[in-house]
Amino acid sequence: xxxxxxxxxxxxxxxxxxxxxxxxxxxxxxxxxxxxxxxxxxxxxxxxxxxxxxxxxxxxxxxxxxxxxxxxxxxxxxxxxxxxxxxxxxxxxxxxxxxxxxxxxxxxxxxxxxxxxxxxxxxxxxxxxxxxxxxxxxxxxxxxxxxxxxxxxxxxxxxxxxxxxxxxxxxxxxxxxxxxxxx
Amino acid sequence: xxxxxxxxxxxxxxxxxxxxxxxxxxxxxxxxxxxxxxxxxxxxxxxxxxxxxxxxxxxxxxxxxxxxxxxxxxxxxxxxxxxxxxxxxxxxxxxxxxxxxxxxxxxxxxxxxxxxxxxxxxxxxxxxxxxxxxxxxxxxxxxxxxxxxxxxxxxxxxx
Numbered sequence: 001x002x003x004x005x006x007x008x009x010x011x012x013x014x015x016x017x018x019x020x021x022x023x024x025x026x027x028x029x030x031x032x033x034x035x036x037x038x039x040x041x042x043x044x045x046x047x048x049x050x051x052x053x054x055x056x057x058x059x060x061x062x063x064x065x066x067x068x069x070x071x072x073x074x075x076x077x078x079x080x081x082x083x084x085x086x087x088x089x090x091x092x093x094x095x096x097x098x099x100x101x102x103x104x105x106x107x108x109x110x111x112x113x114x115x116x117x118x119x120x121x122x123x124x125x126x127x128x129x130x131x132x133x134x135x136x137x138x139x140x141x142x143x144x145x146x147x148x149x150x151x152x153x154x155x156x157x158x159x160x161x162x163x164x165x166x167x168x169x170x171x172x173x174x175x176x177x178x179x180x181x182x183x
Numbered sequence: 184x185x186x187x188x189x190x191x192x193x194x195x196x197x198x199x200x201x202x203x204x205x206x207x208x209x210x211x212x213x214x215x216x217x218x219x220x221x222x223x224x225x226x227x228x229x230x231x232x233x234x235x236x237x238x239x240x241x242x243x244x245x246x247x248x249x250x251x252x253x254x255x256x257x258x259x260x261x262x263x264x265x266x267x268x269x270x271x272x273x274x275x276x277x278x279x280x281x282x283x284x285x286x287x288x289x290x291x292x293x294x295x296x297x298x299x300x301x302x303x304x305x306x307x308x309x310x311x312x313x314x315x316x317x318x319x320x321x322x323x324x325x326x327x328x329x330x331x332x333x334x335x336x337x338x339x340x341x342x
Contacts, residue, residue, distance in 0.1 A: 007208045008208060009207065009209035009212075010207055010208070010209065011207065011208045012206065012207050012208075013201075013205050013206070013208070013211075014199060014201070014202045014203070014204050014205025014206070015196065015205070016199075016204065016205065017199050017202075018195070018196055018199060019195075026263055028222075028225065028226070028229055028263065028264060029263045031222065032219065032222060032226075032263075032267055035218035035219055035221070035222065036215045036218065036219060036267070037215075038214075038215075038218055039212070039213075039214035039215025039216070039217070039218045039219075040214070040215055041205060041214075062195075064195045064196045065196055094194065095194070096194060096196055102259040102260075102262035102266070102277075102281075103258075103259055103262060103277075103281040103282075103285075105285045106285055106286065123263065123266035123274060124262070124266035124267075124269075124271055125266060125267075126267070126269070127212055127215035127216060127219065127267070131211060131212065131215070135200070137196070138194070138196040138197050138200045139197060139200065140197075143189070144188070145186055145188055145189070146186070146187035146188075146189065147184060147185075147186050147187075148184055170186065170188075
Protein backbone atom coordinates (compact mmCIF):
# COMPACT_ATOMS: atom_id res chain seq x y z
CA UNK A 1 0.00 0.00 0.00
CA UNK A 2 1.32 3.42 -0.81
CA UNK A 3 0.02 6.89 -1.32
CA UNK A 4 -3.52 6.11 -0.30
CA UNK A 5 -4.50 4.84 -3.75
CA UNK A 6 -6.00 1.63 -2.37
CA UNK A 7 -8.86 3.45 -0.63
CA UNK A 8 -12.27 3.03 -2.21
CA UNK A 9 -14.06 6.41 -2.29
CA UNK A 10 -17.49 4.96 -1.56
CA UNK A 11 -16.37 2.80 1.38
CA UNK A 12 -17.98 3.97 4.61
CA UNK A 13 -16.33 3.87 8.01
CA UNK A 14 -17.30 5.13 11.43
CA UNK A 15 -14.62 6.26 13.82
CA UNK A 16 -16.70 9.04 15.33
CA UNK A 17 -16.47 7.55 18.78
CA UNK A 18 -12.71 6.96 18.75
CA UNK A 19 -10.84 8.55 21.63
CA UNK A 20 -7.76 9.81 19.88
CA UNK A 21 -4.59 11.39 21.19
CA UNK A 22 -2.12 13.40 19.12
CA UNK A 23 1.36 14.08 20.48
CA UNK A 24 3.61 16.61 18.76
CA UNK A 25 5.88 19.33 20.10
CA UNK A 26 5.09 21.57 17.12
CA UNK A 27 1.78 23.41 17.66
CA UNK A 28 1.33 23.78 13.90
CA UNK A 29 1.80 20.05 13.28
CA UNK A 30 -0.69 19.34 16.07
CA UNK A 31 -3.20 21.56 14.28
CA UNK A 32 -2.50 19.92 10.91
CA UNK A 33 -3.01 16.40 12.23
CA UNK A 34 -6.02 17.45 14.25
CA UNK A 35 -7.64 19.12 11.20
CA UNK A 36 -7.04 16.05 9.05
CA UNK A 37 -8.55 13.73 11.69
CA UNK A 38 -11.54 16.03 12.16
CA UNK A 39 -12.13 15.77 8.42
CA UNK A 40 -12.19 11.98 8.80
CA UNK A 41 -14.90 12.34 11.45
CA UNK A 42 -12.47 11.60 14.28
CA UNK A 43 -12.52 14.27 16.96
CA UNK A 44 -9.14 14.28 18.72
CA UNK A 45 -9.82 14.12 22.44
CA UNK A 46 -6.29 14.95 23.55
CA UNK A 47 -3.59 17.06 21.91
CA UNK A 48 -0.31 16.94 23.82
CA UNK A 49 2.74 19.10 23.22
CA UNK A 50 5.10 16.89 25.22
CA UNK A 51 5.76 13.22 25.77
CA UNK A 52 5.54 13.72 29.53
CA UNK A 53 2.02 15.10 29.27
CA UNK A 54 1.05 12.23 26.98
CA UNK A 55 2.51 9.63 29.34
CA UNK A 56 0.43 10.95 32.22
CA UNK A 57 -2.78 10.89 30.19
CA UNK A 58 -2.03 7.45 28.78
CA UNK A 59 -1.84 6.14 32.34
CA UNK A 60 -5.20 7.68 33.29
CA UNK A 61 -7.45 7.67 30.22
CA UNK A 62 -8.44 4.97 27.73
CA UNK A 63 -7.15 5.87 24.27
CA UNK A 64 -8.27 4.15 21.04
CA UNK A 65 -5.72 5.64 18.64
CA UNK A 66 -2.42 7.39 19.24
CA UNK A 67 -0.78 9.56 16.57
CA UNK A 68 2.68 10.59 17.75
CA UNK A 69 5.59 12.55 16.32
CA UNK A 70 9.00 10.90 16.51
CA UNK A 71 11.17 13.91 17.28
CA UNK A 72 10.34 15.68 20.53
CA UNK A 73 12.64 17.34 23.03
CA UNK A 74 11.70 15.70 26.33
CA UNK A 75 10.40 12.16 25.81
CA UNK A 76 10.57 11.44 22.10
CA UNK A 77 8.03 9.36 20.21
CA UNK A 78 10.14 6.19 20.20
CA UNK A 79 10.63 6.30 23.96
CA UNK A 80 6.96 7.05 24.56
CA UNK A 81 5.77 4.09 22.47
CA UNK A 82 8.36 1.75 23.96
CA UNK A 83 7.15 2.75 27.44
CA UNK A 84 3.51 2.37 26.40
CA UNK A 85 3.99 -1.17 25.08
CA UNK A 86 5.62 -2.18 28.37
CA UNK A 87 3.07 -0.36 30.53
CA UNK A 88 0.79 -3.38 31.03
CA UNK A 89 -1.63 -3.97 32.75
CA UNK A 90 -2.45 -0.51 31.35
CA UNK A 91 -5.12 -1.31 28.70
CA UNK A 92 -3.53 1.29 26.42
CA UNK A 93 -0.47 -0.96 26.06
CA UNK A 94 -2.09 -2.48 22.94
CA UNK A 95 -3.47 0.78 21.54
CA UNK A 96 -2.83 1.21 17.80
CA UNK A 97 -0.01 3.73 17.30
CA UNK A 98 0.84 5.64 14.14
CA UNK A 99 4.11 7.56 14.28
CA UNK A 100 4.80 10.47 11.99
CA UNK A 101 8.30 11.62 11.12
CA UNK A 102 9.59 14.49 9.04
CA UNK A 103 13.04 12.89 8.96
CA UNK A 104 14.57 10.00 10.87
CA UNK A 105 18.22 10.37 11.82
CA UNK A 106 20.47 7.54 10.57
CA UNK A 107 21.26 6.47 14.10
CA UNK A 108 17.59 6.10 14.99
CA UNK A 109 16.28 3.90 12.18
CA UNK A 110 16.56 0.79 14.35
CA UNK A 111 14.62 2.53 17.12
CA UNK A 112 11.87 3.36 14.65
CA UNK A 113 11.65 -0.31 13.69
CA UNK A 114 11.86 -1.61 17.23
CA UNK A 115 9.79 0.79 19.33
CA UNK A 116 6.52 -1.11 18.86
CA UNK A 117 4.49 1.33 16.75
CA UNK A 118 2.00 -0.14 14.26
CA UNK A 119 3.26 2.20 11.54
CA UNK A 120 5.92 4.83 11.11
CA UNK A 121 4.84 7.23 8.37
CA UNK A 122 7.49 9.52 6.96
CA UNK A 123 6.53 12.85 5.45
CA UNK A 124 5.47 14.02 2.97
CA UNK A 125 2.19 12.17 3.35
CA UNK A 126 -1.25 13.07 2.11
CA UNK A 127 -4.52 12.91 4.07
CA UNK A 128 -5.33 9.84 1.94
CA UNK A 129 -2.23 8.05 3.14
CA UNK A 130 -2.95 8.94 6.77
CA UNK A 131 -6.53 7.69 6.47
CA UNK A 132 -5.36 4.52 4.77
CA UNK A 133 -2.98 3.81 7.65
CA UNK A 134 -5.66 4.53 10.26
CA UNK A 135 -8.12 2.16 8.59
CA UNK A 136 -5.38 -0.39 8.21
CA UNK A 137 -4.48 -0.37 11.90
CA UNK A 138 -8.18 -0.32 12.83
CA UNK A 139 -8.78 -3.48 10.81
CA UNK A 140 -5.36 -4.88 11.64
CA UNK A 141 -5.13 -8.33 13.07
CA UNK A 142 -1.37 -8.53 13.51
CA UNK A 143 -0.63 -10.35 16.77
CA UNK A 144 1.43 -8.70 19.49
CA UNK A 145 4.78 -10.36 19.89
CA UNK A 146 7.45 -10.23 22.54
CA UNK A 147 10.82 -11.14 21.04
CA UNK A 148 13.92 -10.21 23.01
CA UNK A 149 13.62 -6.48 23.71
CA UNK A 150 10.81 -6.03 21.22
CA UNK A 151 7.18 -5.81 22.28
CA UNK A 152 4.64 -4.73 19.70
CA UNK A 153 2.73 -5.79 16.61
CA UNK A 154 4.27 -8.49 14.44
CA UNK A 155 6.68 -6.60 12.14
CA UNK A 156 6.52 -9.18 9.38
CA UNK A 157 4.32 -8.15 6.51
CA UNK A 158 5.27 -11.00 4.18
CA UNK A 159 3.96 -14.39 5.05
CA UNK A 160 5.35 -16.41 2.16
CA UNK A 161 6.57 -19.88 3.00
CA UNK A 162 10.06 -20.45 4.36
CA UNK A 163 12.10 -22.97 2.39
CA UNK A 164 14.67 -23.83 5.07
CA UNK A 165 14.59 -26.06 8.14
CA UNK A 166 11.83 -25.07 10.59
CA UNK A 167 13.37 -23.98 13.91
CA UNK A 168 10.47 -22.09 15.48
CA UNK A 169 9.33 -24.04 18.55
CA UNK A 170 5.66 -23.10 18.20
CA UNK A 171 5.64 -24.16 14.55
CA UNK A 172 7.38 -27.47 15.33
CA UNK A 173 4.85 -28.10 18.10
CA UNK A 174 1.99 -27.24 15.74
CA UNK A 175 3.34 -29.56 13.06
CA UNK A 176 3.72 -32.39 15.61
CA UNK A 177 0.15 -31.79 16.75
CA UNK A 178 -1.08 -32.05 13.16
CA UNK A 179 0.93 -35.27 12.66
CA UNK A 180 -0.57 -36.91 15.75
CA UNK A 181 -4.04 -35.87 14.63
CA UNK A 182 -3.40 -37.49 11.25
CA UNK A 183 -2.36 -40.73 12.97
CA UNK B 184 15.04 -16.80 20.53
CA UNK B 185 11.83 -17.14 22.51
CA UNK B 186 8.75 -15.56 20.95
CA UNK B 187 5.79 -14.80 23.20
CA UNK B 188 2.51 -14.13 21.43
CA UNK B 189 0.16 -11.96 23.47
CA UNK B 190 -3.52 -12.69 23.17
CA UNK B 191 -4.92 -9.41 22.09
CA UNK B 192 -8.52 -8.34 22.49
CA UNK B 193 -10.16 -6.83 19.43
CA UNK B 194 -9.38 -3.10 19.58
CA UNK B 195 -12.20 -0.65 20.22
CA UNK B 196 -11.19 1.00 16.97
CA UNK B 197 -11.93 -2.15 15.03
CA UNK B 198 -15.25 -2.68 16.87
CA UNK B 199 -16.54 0.80 16.03
CA UNK B 200 -15.33 0.87 12.42
CA UNK B 201 -18.39 -0.83 10.90
CA UNK B 202 -21.03 0.65 13.18
CA UNK B 203 -23.97 2.34 11.44
CA UNK B 204 -23.43 5.95 10.41
CA UNK B 205 -20.02 7.35 9.71
CA UNK B 206 -18.65 8.90 6.58
CA UNK B 207 -17.49 7.72 3.17
CA UNK B 208 -13.81 7.79 2.29
CA UNK B 209 -14.47 10.33 -0.49
CA UNK B 210 -16.28 12.73 1.85
CA UNK B 211 -13.70 12.23 4.62
CA UNK B 212 -10.84 13.09 2.30
CA UNK B 213 -12.65 16.14 0.88
CA UNK B 214 -13.36 17.39 4.41
CA UNK B 215 -9.77 16.81 5.52
CA UNK B 216 -8.49 18.60 2.40
CA UNK B 217 -10.75 21.60 3.09
CA UNK B 218 -9.67 21.72 6.74
CA UNK B 219 -6.01 21.64 5.73
CA UNK B 220 -6.35 24.16 2.90
CA UNK B 221 -7.42 26.72 5.47
CA UNK B 222 -3.91 26.44 6.94
CA UNK B 223 -1.90 26.80 3.75
CA UNK B 224 -1.01 30.50 4.22
CA UNK B 225 0.18 29.78 7.75
CA UNK B 226 2.27 26.88 6.44
CA UNK B 227 3.93 29.09 3.83
CA UNK B 228 4.75 31.66 6.53
CA UNK B 229 6.32 28.96 8.72
CA UNK B 230 8.37 27.69 5.79
CA UNK B 231 9.58 31.24 5.04
CA UNK B 232 10.49 31.79 8.72
CA UNK B 233 12.54 28.59 8.83
CA UNK B 234 14.31 29.39 5.58
CA UNK B 235 15.22 32.73 7.19
CA UNK B 236 16.62 30.83 10.20
CA UNK B 237 18.81 28.79 7.84
CA UNK B 238 20.04 31.91 6.06
CA UNK B 239 20.68 33.93 9.23
CA UNK B 240 24.22 34.47 10.48
CA UNK B 241 24.85 32.28 13.53
CA UNK B 242 24.88 33.87 16.96
CA UNK B 243 28.44 34.49 18.10
CA UNK B 244 29.58 31.73 20.42
CA UNK B 245 27.05 29.19 19.10
CA UNK B 246 28.85 25.87 19.28
CA UNK B 247 28.82 23.52 16.27
CA UNK B 248 26.52 20.78 17.67
CA UNK B 249 23.91 23.38 18.62
CA UNK B 250 24.20 25.07 15.26
CA UNK B 251 23.70 21.71 13.55
CA UNK B 252 20.67 20.92 15.72
CA UNK B 253 19.17 24.35 15.10
CA UNK B 254 19.51 23.98 11.34
CA UNK B 255 18.21 20.38 11.48
CA UNK B 256 15.17 21.54 13.44
CA UNK B 257 14.49 24.38 10.95
CA UNK B 258 14.77 21.96 8.05
CA UNK B 259 12.47 19.42 9.77
CA UNK B 260 9.89 22.13 10.39
CA UNK B 261 9.94 22.99 6.69
CA UNK B 262 9.07 19.35 5.93
CA UNK B 263 6.29 19.40 8.57
CA UNK B 264 4.72 22.53 7.13
CA UNK B 265 5.15 21.69 3.44
CA UNK B 266 4.12 18.05 3.68
CA UNK B 267 0.30 18.30 3.66
CA UNK B 268 0.21 20.77 0.77
CA UNK B 269 1.89 18.66 -1.91
CA UNK B 270 5.00 20.86 -1.84
CA UNK B 271 7.02 17.74 -2.49
CA UNK B 272 9.98 19.56 -4.03
CA UNK B 273 10.42 21.64 -0.88
CA UNK B 274 10.17 18.47 1.20
CA UNK B 275 12.83 16.80 -0.96
CA UNK B 276 15.19 19.77 -0.60
CA UNK B 277 14.64 19.96 3.17
CA UNK B 278 15.06 16.19 3.54
CA UNK B 279 18.37 16.37 1.68
CA UNK B 280 19.57 19.08 4.04
CA UNK B 281 18.45 17.01 7.05
CA UNK B 282 20.48 14.07 5.70
CA UNK B 283 23.56 16.27 5.30
CA UNK B 284 23.22 17.86 8.75
CA UNK B 285 22.63 14.46 10.35
CA UNK B 286 25.80 13.10 8.75
CA UNK B 287 27.89 16.19 9.65
CA UNK B 288 30.67 15.76 12.22
CA UNK B 289 29.50 17.14 15.57
CA UNK B 290 32.97 18.44 16.41
CA UNK B 291 32.98 20.81 13.43
CA UNK B 292 34.01 20.84 9.80
CA UNK B 293 30.59 21.02 8.15
CA UNK B 294 30.64 23.19 5.06
CA UNK B 295 27.88 25.66 5.96
CA UNK B 296 27.73 26.97 2.39
CA UNK B 297 25.76 23.77 1.64
CA UNK B 298 23.04 24.80 4.10
CA UNK B 299 22.96 28.27 2.56
CA UNK B 300 22.63 26.83 -0.96
CA UNK B 301 19.77 24.59 0.19
CA UNK B 302 18.02 27.47 1.97
CA UNK B 303 18.32 29.73 -1.07
CA UNK B 304 17.03 26.93 -3.30
CA UNK B 305 14.06 26.41 -0.97
CA UNK B 306 13.35 30.14 -1.04
CA UNK B 307 13.15 30.01 -4.83
CA UNK B 308 11.02 26.83 -4.75
CA UNK B 309 8.58 28.52 -2.39
CA UNK B 310 8.24 31.54 -4.66
CA UNK B 311 7.98 29.68 -7.99
CA UNK B 312 4.48 29.30 -9.45
CA UNK B 313 3.31 25.67 -9.75
CA UNK B 314 3.57 25.68 -13.56
CA UNK B 315 7.35 26.30 -13.45
CA UNK B 316 8.03 22.57 -13.37
CA UNK B 317 11.24 22.76 -15.42
CA UNK B 318 12.80 25.29 -13.05
CA UNK B 319 11.79 23.17 -10.04
CA UNK B 320 13.31 20.06 -11.56
CA UNK B 321 16.54 21.92 -12.38
CA UNK B 322 16.87 23.13 -8.77
CA UNK B 323 16.25 19.65 -7.37
CA UNK B 324 18.74 18.11 -9.81
CA UNK B 325 21.42 20.52 -8.61
CA UNK B 326 20.66 19.83 -4.96
CA UNK B 327 20.70 16.12 -5.62
CA UNK B 328 24.14 16.51 -7.15
CA UNK B 329 25.36 18.23 -3.95
CA UNK B 330 23.88 15.40 -1.90
CA UNK B 331 25.47 12.77 -4.10
CA UNK B 332 28.91 14.35 -3.74
CA UNK B 333 28.75 15.02 -0.02
CA UNK B 334 27.03 11.91 1.30
CA UNK B 335 27.86 8.23 0.93
CA UNK B 336 25.11 6.61 -1.16
CA UNK B 337 23.87 4.52 1.79
CA UNK B 338 22.92 7.70 3.67
CA UNK B 339 20.84 9.29 0.93
CA UNK B 340 17.13 9.25 1.71
CA UNK B 341 16.06 12.36 -0.24
CA UNK B 342 16.25 10.85 -3.68
